[in-house]
Amino acid sequence: MASADVKAQDPRIAGISSAIRVIPDFPKPGIMFQDITTLLLDTKAFRDTIDLFVERYKDKNISVVAGIEARGFIFGPPIALAIGAKFVPMRKPKKLPGEVISEEYSLEYGKDVMEMHVGAVQAGERALIVDDLVATGGTLSAAIRLLERVGVHVVECACVIELPELKGRERLGEKPLFVLVS
Amino acid sequence: MLKVDECRPNLTLSCYATHVPILSDIYKAFEITPKITFQKTYACSCSCSRIHTHTSCCFTLQQNYKTFREREPMSAYKDKDARINGIKDQIRVVPNFPKPGIMFQDITTLLLKPKEFKDTIDMFVERYKGKNISVVAGIEARGFIFGPPIALAIGAKFVPLRKPKKLPGKVISEEYILEYGRDCLEMHVGAVESAERALVVDDLIATGGTLCAAINLLERVGAEVVECACVIELPDLKGRERLNGKPLYVLVESH
Numbered sequence: 001m002a003s004a005d006v007k008a009q010d011p012r013i014a015g016i017s018s019a020i021r022v023i024p025d026f027p028k029p030g031i032m033f034q035d036i037t038t039l040l041l042d043t044k045a046f047r048d049t050i051d052l053f054v055e056r057y058k059d060k061n062i063s064v065v066a067g068i069e070a071r072g073f074i075f076g077p078p079i080a081l082a083i084g085a086k087f088v089p090m091r092k093p094k095k096l097p098g099e100v101i102s103e104e105y106s107l108e109y110g111k112d113v114m115e116m117h118v119g120a121v122q123a124g125e126r127a128l129i130v131d132d133l134v135a136t137g138g139t140l141s142a143a144i145r146l147l148e149r150v151g152v153h154v155v156e157c158a159c160v161i162e163l164p165e166l167k168g169r170e171r172l173g174e175k176p177l178f179v180l181v182s
Numbered sequence: 183m184l185k186v187d188e189c190r191p192n193l194t195l196s197c198y199a200t201h202v203p204i205l206s207d208i209y210k211a212f213e214i215t216p217k218i219t220f221q222k223t224y225a226c227s228c229s230c231s232r233i234h235t236h237t238s239c240c241f242t243l244q245q246n247y248k249t250f251r252e253r254e255p256m257s258a259y260k261d262k263d264a265r266i267n268g269i270k271d272q273i274r275v276v277p278n279f280p281k282p283g284i285m286f287q288d289i290t291t292l293l294l295k296p297k298e299f300k301d302t303i304d305m306f307v308e309r310y311k312g313k314n315i316s317v318v319a320g321i322e323a324r325g326f327i328f329g330p331p332i333a334l335a336i337g338a339k340f341v342p343l344r345k346p347k348k349l350p351g352k353v354i355s356e357e358y359i360l361e362y363g364r365d366c367l368e369m370h371v372g373a374v375e376s377a378e379r380a381l382v383v384d385d386l387i388a389t390g391g392t393l394c395a396a397i398n399l400l401e402r403v404g405a406e407v408v409e410c411a412c413v414i415e416l417p418d419l420k421g422r423e424r425l426n427g428k429p430l431y432v433l434v435e436s437h
Contacts, residue, residue: 023350027347037342037351041339043339046330070344070348074340087299
């Protein structure tokens with residue numbers, strides 16, 4: 001079903017949606033995993049996905065695209081390159097080699113940490129956060145906090161897929177969320 | 183076909199059944215540095231003390247020669263493309279990461295410069311566009327940054343090669359050796375079809391172990407790995423020799 005965020009009649013959405021594969025019981029029983037790797041095998045659908053984001057953001061004076069490891073690394077850089085923004089990877093702990101700032105966030109059981117390089121972004125920059133999917137919104141919230149801590153204005157979060165029943169949109173507070181497929 | 187004198191070092195290309203000059207001599211003569219897999223080695227039939235290397239047939243040697251003459255250099259830094267210095271300057275070296283003694287090549291600073299990041303992608307796209315490549319395989323995680331923009335620009339699909347248990351569907355796995363212990367690289371079954379032409383992309387080649395595993399994964403499903411492409415090479419670690427004879431193209435080398 002196409003998200004209400006996108007022009008309802010955009011003909012590219014159907015092809016994108018049907019290219020996503022659902023894998024039951026991964027990573028554990030009861031979870032229907034949304035697999036975007038099949039979308040990446042469909043050259044037209046992958047290009048359409050990027051184009052839909054680029055069309056939305058290209059004239060919005062966005063200088064930073066932050067992508068969340070690892071599937072955000074697939075969608076973020078093509079968007080960044082097309083809109084002339086820098087790409088900033090947001091990573092799991094101990095992956096980034098330089099000085100980092102860290103943000104802890106909650107998982108269903110336990111916690112995790114997200115890191116960003118010090119100096120990657122400057123106060124006052126306008127940023128987009130990109131990931132393949134938003135579920136509970138925990139990871140995206142951590143990314144928003146990391147960027148806002150250094151004075152960046154997060155304009156929007158952009159994901160290919162939303163799982164609306166997990167209410168991630170509410171967890172982002174007043175930060176807008178744009179998705180292609182719900 | 184050029185004639186040669188037997189038993190002379192700096193020979194031009196010849197075609198003899200039993201006496202073929204060592205290909206390294208041809209490299210000197212024409213100043214090319216290709217990589218050829220030798221198939222047989224014979225003692226010289228004219229009883230000079232040299233060992234000659236003979237490919238399986240002269241036609242192969244001639245064909246290789248033609249390919250190497252037309253082939254672009256394997257490394258952009260030898261091309262002296264004007265964009266290379268800009269790219270190299272944006273790569274940050276972080277000492278003692280992840281452990282003491284290692285000078286880590288950090289590409290995240292390159293990603294902060296839209297012009298140089300775009301130049302990086304453009305150089306790969308210019309090389310591979312029009313070469314009938316239908317698959318770009320990227321190695322987790324930094325290969326995910328460079329692979330997709332290349333794939334999109336050349337009209338190929340992007341296939342992520344991942345650490346174990348990350349891919350949700352049915353996978354094939356390839357184990358490889360690390361300095362201490364082993365690791366494993368996985369690819370989705372059905373992502374790549376037999377006879378597809380593939381590129382393998384990563385940010386950096388060190389020992390070549392990961393790239394070698396990636397090549398094996400693709401070849402196991404019948405794909406043809408056309409080339410490996412990395413932003414950075416650490417030539418002292420000789421990764422180039424570990425690629426099963428596959429060519430490697432890099433933009434920047436670091437000693």
